[in-house]
Amino acid sequence: MRRRSIGTAVAGFAVVLGTLLGTQAPASADGPDDVVALGEMVRPAPVGTQCYDRVLPDGVGFTCWAIDPGVQVRVYLDLELALDVASPWTSETGVFHTVTVGSTVRDYRVEFRADPEGVGSSCSAWIVNTKDRSVGYDEHAVRATCSTIARAVKVRGGADYTAQSDTHTPWFTAPGVEHQSPGQTRTVPAMPVAFVEYGLVDY
Secondary structure (H helix, E strand, C coil), rough: CCCEECCCCCHCCCCCCCHHHCCCEEECCCCHHHHHHHEEEEECCCCCEEEEEEEEEEEEEEEECCCCCCCEEEEEEEECCCCEEEECCCCCCCEEEEEEECCEEEEEEEEEEEECCCCEEEEEEEEEEEEEECCCCCCEEEEEEEEEEEEEEEEEEHHHHHHHEEEEEEEECCCCCCEEECCCCCCCCCCCCEEEEECCCCC
16 A cells, blocks of 8 residues: 655646546556556555555546455545545456546545455355354354465455454465464354455565
8 A cells, every 4th residue: 555645746737637537547558667657556455466556636537557356445535625535446457537526635545455255265164063062052253264365365264253253264275275363252043154355465
């Protein structure tokens, strides 16, 4: 994630790409050099992801030449006289996405996240009984494993306990290994529900 002031840069780009404001336009098929001409390369970015941003007269635009599987991108605008705005999360390449605003842009950043649906990975999580109790409720934990994990992504399993804090496995990036969370005793009749979370590896 990156923050940068755009104060003086607006004037330099005021006469360029005016017809793209509020639109999506395909990037040139000639190659990354043409995309670079639209702005600066975003650094740092997840492995395998190449995105470029550009200050516009009344907003910010970005395009990505390559996005690794399981990665999503958006631009977030910090406004002076209005609520902050952001573009929708996307994993679409070769399109110039713009966010135009009627207020002064104080700052902006291009953000990356792991696709919450786990695109590019194949993972599962399930609840296990870790301690039988003769009195009160049993103790449970979550186990998780993946057959494939996208290279820019880390994974963990979680157990959602009703009216209690969740418990999680450690984050992991290696497929084919089972990971288990600490056991936890539930306090209500409802069984915990297993889920899988995805995050980006450090970059």
